[in-house]
Amino acid sequence: MAIAEAETQIIGGIAAKFRTCPASGLKIDLAAERLIKANAVASIVFLAIGGLFGLLVALTRWQTVHILPADMFYLALTAHGLDVLLVWIIFFEMAVLYFCSAVLLNCRLATPKLGWVAFVLMIAGAVLANVAVLQGNSSVMFTSYVPMKADPNFYLGIILFAVGALIGCFMFLGTLVIAKDEKTYEGSIPLVTFGALTACIIAIFSIAAGAIILLPTWLWSLGYISHIDTVMYKLVWWAMGHGTQQVNVAAHVAIWYAVAAILLGAKPLSEKVSRTAFLLYILFLQLASAHHLLVEPGLSEEWQIFNTSYAIYLAVLGSMIHGMTVTGAVEAAQRRNGYTRGAFEWLRKAPWGNPAFAGMFLSLIMFGFLGGISGVVLGTEQLNIMLHNTIYVPGHFHATVVAGTTLAFMALTYLVLPLIFQKQVVWPKLARLQPYIFAVGVAGISLFMMGAGTLGVARRHWDIGFADAPMSFSYPAAAHLMLALNGIFAVIASIGGILFVLIAVGTVLWGKPVTAENIVESLGPMPKKQVTDAVSTYGNAGTWHLPGTYILVAVFFLSFVLYYFVNWKYLSEIWPLS
Amino acid sequence: MTDATEQADDVPTPERSLRIPVMQRVLDNPFLLLFIGVTVPTVFYILWGLIELTQIPIAN
Numbered sequence: 325m326a327i328a329e330a331e332t333q334i335i336g337g338i339a340a341k342f343r344t345c346p347a348s349g350l351k352i353d354l355a356a357e358r359l360i361k362a363n364a365v366a367s368i369v370f371l372a373i374g375g376l377f378g379l380l381v382a383l384t385r386w387q388t389v390h391i392l393p394a395d396m397f398y399l400a401l402t403a404h405g406l407d408v409l410l411v412w413i414i415f416f417e418m419a420v421l422y423f424c425s426a427v428l429l430n431c432r433l434a435t436p437k438l439g440w441v442a443f444v445l446m447i448a449g450a451v452l453a454n455v456a457v458l459q460g461n462s463s464v465m466f467t468s469y470v471p472m473k474a475d476p477n478f479y480l481g482i483i484l485f486a487v488g489a490l491i492g493c494f495m496f497l498g499t500l501v502i503a504k505d506e507k508t509y510e511g512s513i514p515l516v517t518f519g520a521l522t523a524c525i526i527a528i529f530s531i532a533a534g535a536i537i538l539l540p541t542w543l544w545s546l547g548y549i550s551h552i553d554t555v556m557y558k559l560v561w562w563a564m565g566h567g568t569q570q571v572n573v574a575a576h577v578a579i580w581y582a583v584a585a586i587l588l589g590a591k592p593l594s595e596k597v598s599r600t601a602f603l604l605y606i607l608f609l610q611l612a613s614a615h616h617l618l619v620e621p622g623l624s625e626e627w628q629i630f631n632t633s634y635a636i637y638l639a640v641l642g643s644m645i646h647g648m649t650v651t652g653a654v655e656a657a658q659r660r661n662g663y664t665r666g667a668f669e670w671l672r673k674a675p676w677g678n679p680a681f682a683g684m685f686l687s688l689i690m691f692g693f694l695g696g697i698s699g700v701v702l703g704t705e706q707l708n709i710m711l712h713n714t715i716y717v718p719g720h721f722h723a724t725v726v727a728g729t730t731l732a733f734m735a736l737t738y739l740v741l742p743l744i745f746q747k748q749v750v751w752p753k754l755a756r757l758q759p760y761i762f763a764v765g766v767a768g769i770s771l772f773m774m775g776a777g778t779l780g781v782a783r784r785h786w787d788i789g790f791a792d793a794p795m796s797f798s799y800p801a802a803a804h805l806m807l808a809l810n811g812i813f814a815v816i817a818s819i820g821g822i823l824f825v826l827i828a829v830g831t832v833l834w835g836k837p838v839t840a841e842n843i844v845e846s847l848g849p850m851p852k853k854q855v856t857d858a859v860s861t862y863g864n865a866g867t868w869h870l871p872g873t874y875i876l877v878a879v880f881f882l883s884f885v886l887y888y889f890v891n892w893k894y895l896s897e898i899w900p901l902s
Numbered sequence: 903m904t905d906a907t908e909q910a911d912d913v914p915t916p917e918r919s920l921r922i923p924v925m926q927r928v929l930d931n932p933f934l935l936l937f938i939g940v941t942v943p944t945v946f947y948i949l950w951g952l953i954e955l956t957q958i959p960i961a962n
Contacts, residue, residue, distance in 0.1 A: 497932055497933070497936070500932050512926065512929065512930050513930075518929070521932055521935065522935075522939075525932075525935055525936050525939035525940070526939065528936065528939075528940065529939060529940045529943055529944070532940075533948070553955070555955055556952065556955055559947075559948065559951045559952065559955065560948060563943065563947060563948060567943075596926075599929050600925075600929075603928075603929065603935075606935055606938060606939040606942075607938065607939070607942050608942070610939075610942075610943035610947065611942075611943055611946060611947050613943075613947060614947060614951075617951075621958075622954060622955050622958045623951060623954050623955070624954055627950055627951055627954055630946065631946060631947055635946065
């Protein structure tokens with residue numbers, strides 16, 4: 325049977341064309357499929373653009389190379405932040421939302437024509453903002469703090485992009501309603517869709533906050549409003565700036581569960597516990613935005629400590645639950661697949677040659693160990709004072725957004741290409757290596773930026789040599805070494821990123837068609853079993869015999885405690901109390 | 903409460919066996935979750951923060 329055969333069904337008076345996936349048996353709405361493809365392609369284009377600017381930034385901060393002049397450095401930094409922190413991830417998240425609703429719930433997508441309106445708005449907005457930046461008069465960086473003023477089209481572009489993304493979020497909610505009305509699933513929605521719902525809810529809050537603050541800022545840039553309060557701007561803007569990164573967290577956790585389910589047939593250890601962990605995200609994750617405002621005058625310690633400590637620790641608890649349950653789900657599935665010897669045979673014999681699995685598991689480990697632990701350190705009010713606005717901050721969020729989210733999105737792409745684009749991945753040997761190259765590069769970037777930040781190196785600083793400054797300052801040689809290593813590992817990450825883009829584009833353009841006969845092998849190496857319906861149904865793994873997971877969790881806690889107290893030690897040396 | 907009433911309470915009825923726990927009903931309602939997910943950060947992060955900022959005295 326050719327995979328592309330489609331049937332038309334009329335549901336509720338609305339006609340929709342579906343094809344049936346021979347691997348999973350899921351009905352795939354062709355309108356949803358087209359939108360997933362469009363958003364995925366757009367996301368990869370902007371990843372390539374944003375990644376290139378990121379490489380230029382890293383090579384400039386490497387003092388020996390120092391490739392860009394000051395004005396171009398801030399232009400590149402603005403474009404890098406805009407394209408990778410907002411445009412790449414939200415385009416991809418739109419694809420994830422359509423996939424997790426229409427595809428996983430076996431139903432038609434709500435208002436697909438509106439989906440194209442959303443897509444056009446997002447493309448127009450992203451292009452407009454990028455053009456404004458490239459013209460050179462909007463080098464205000466991604467945060468665009470007032471009173472720095474960008475070209476009006478910079479703000480307008482982001483507003484249009486945000487409105488398009490909001491439409492996509494409401495289409496996701498509409499699709500949930502359709503699936504429930506048409507009874508395309510039984511009981512509760514599957515966990516992966518619930519994770520996407522969590523991402524959608526956080527996205528609605530975050531994107532709406534961004535649109536709300538950027539609308540008056542746009543009018544201010546046009547001259548219709550005389551003044552925007554700087555701290556008020558920061559407060560509301562960070563609801564978007566950090567909130568969108570929390571969308572990433574929810575989305576990539578959902579992808580961890582999805583990849584484990586598709587490749588290994590892994591079910592969560594407990595649906596209830598995992599869904600409760602997502603509820604903790606819905607309630608508290610967005611409050612983490614406050615850690616950007618921990619040194620602002622005018623905001624009380626009560627506000628700062630509640631938002632960054634008491635509340636956010638509950639969201640951190642959610643992340644730790646996911647970290648354990650995804651690992652545990654993989655172990656449970658592997659043990660069920662026959663890998664039962666010792667504590668770690670399940671991990672040694674995992675499909676490490678499958679780029680989807682390798683990317684997913686590396687994302688999980690690096691997000692937890694590098695991004696999660698450093699996030700708690702930054703969110704602790706007392707410790708934050710040592711690291712605030714140092715290059716430690718981008719070190720932390722490269723561990724979360726690049727090692728965590730981007731690597732997880734890359735992993736999912738290796739499944740989306742055969743399942744949705746119906747193309748076999750080209751250059752499979754390079755594809756196997758790609759997640760490892762990218763992960764090594766990103767781990768280095770994150771660690772060395774955090775190392776330089778611990779030595780006090782400021783973020784967003786063109787020249788730490790202070791060549792043209794009236795007053796000089798010398799950083800320790802180790803800080804220069806850290807920035808040089810950051811540059812070297814940025815090159816390695818870029819090689820991984822370029823490989824990913826080439827493989828994805830090459831597959832879309834020249835990949836061999838996937839057929840019913842080769843669909844399973846097209847998903848890459850995996851245990852010798854058929855893909856189960858684990859990703860689209862409710863249910864638990866049914867075992868708690870997970871010695872390997874318990875050992876890994878113990879190692880994580882030990883690292884967490886040690887690193888946390890090492891930072892308190894640093895603080896006591898900087899800020900002696902006697 | 904009498905023993906007879908207690909015994910009657912223990913007898914499973916079709917309604918009781920089909921009763922969905924409150925927490926599950928919350929988690930199964932995307933629009934309630936949307937309301938909670940927008941309200942909590944709006945109140946604790948944005949509104950509380952804005953209230954504090956409006957109380958900063960204006961410099962002379």
